[in-house]
């Protein structure tokens with residue numbers, strides 16, 4: 770049984786919602802305040818998990834079945850949790866994660882239609898009782914999000930190739946997650962400007978963790 774000595778904060782949302790920028794801004798702000806913090810992205814964060822990330826994000830949409838995808842996401846997560854997240858929380862470092870178990874619920878559960886309950890079970894098997902203390906869910910019309918990612922260099926990854934109806938189901942999934950977890954999850958209007966969002970996030974953190 771691990772003893773968690775610092776907050777675990779996750780960032781979630783559909784494509785192009787700006788959560789990675791905000792995770793990075795928060796990470797830097799915590800460091801500037803002299804707070805011990807680490808930041809990871811999912812899938813990824815360890816050598817093995819980054820290898821799995823390449824398998825998942827490259828190639829054609831049909832490269833993996835939805836079930837294989839869910840299992841690969843979970844394999845990557847199991848490595849990150851065991852090797853990085855749990856040890857860091859135990860030693861008292863804040864952990865920021867760009868995506869976590871809610872992504873599997875939204876993308877594989879809703880996007881691919883594998884269902885909320887089976888993937889909640891899979892998440893439990895993968896991470897045990899580890900649950901983020903606070904999750905920011907970025908809300909953005911998927912059409913707007915996909916238009917934003919189309920402007921990025923480097924071409925489309927596997928998920929950006931899935932059609933609009935897939936991404937609309939992902940967005941609905943996040944709405945459901947918000948409804949089911951009103952204490953843990955805070956909605957963020959992804960249309961606000963970067964500075965404003967960063968301020969909203971920091972204020973929420975100060976309130977929650979008495980800073």
Ligand code: TMP
Nearest residue numbers: 811812842868869872873876877928929
């Ligand atoms: P990113 O675009 O935030 O870097 O995330 C990589 C992609 O992986 C993104 O399209 C969402 C997808 N993903 C899932 O489908 N399920 C998961 O559990 C995770 C962590 C990511």
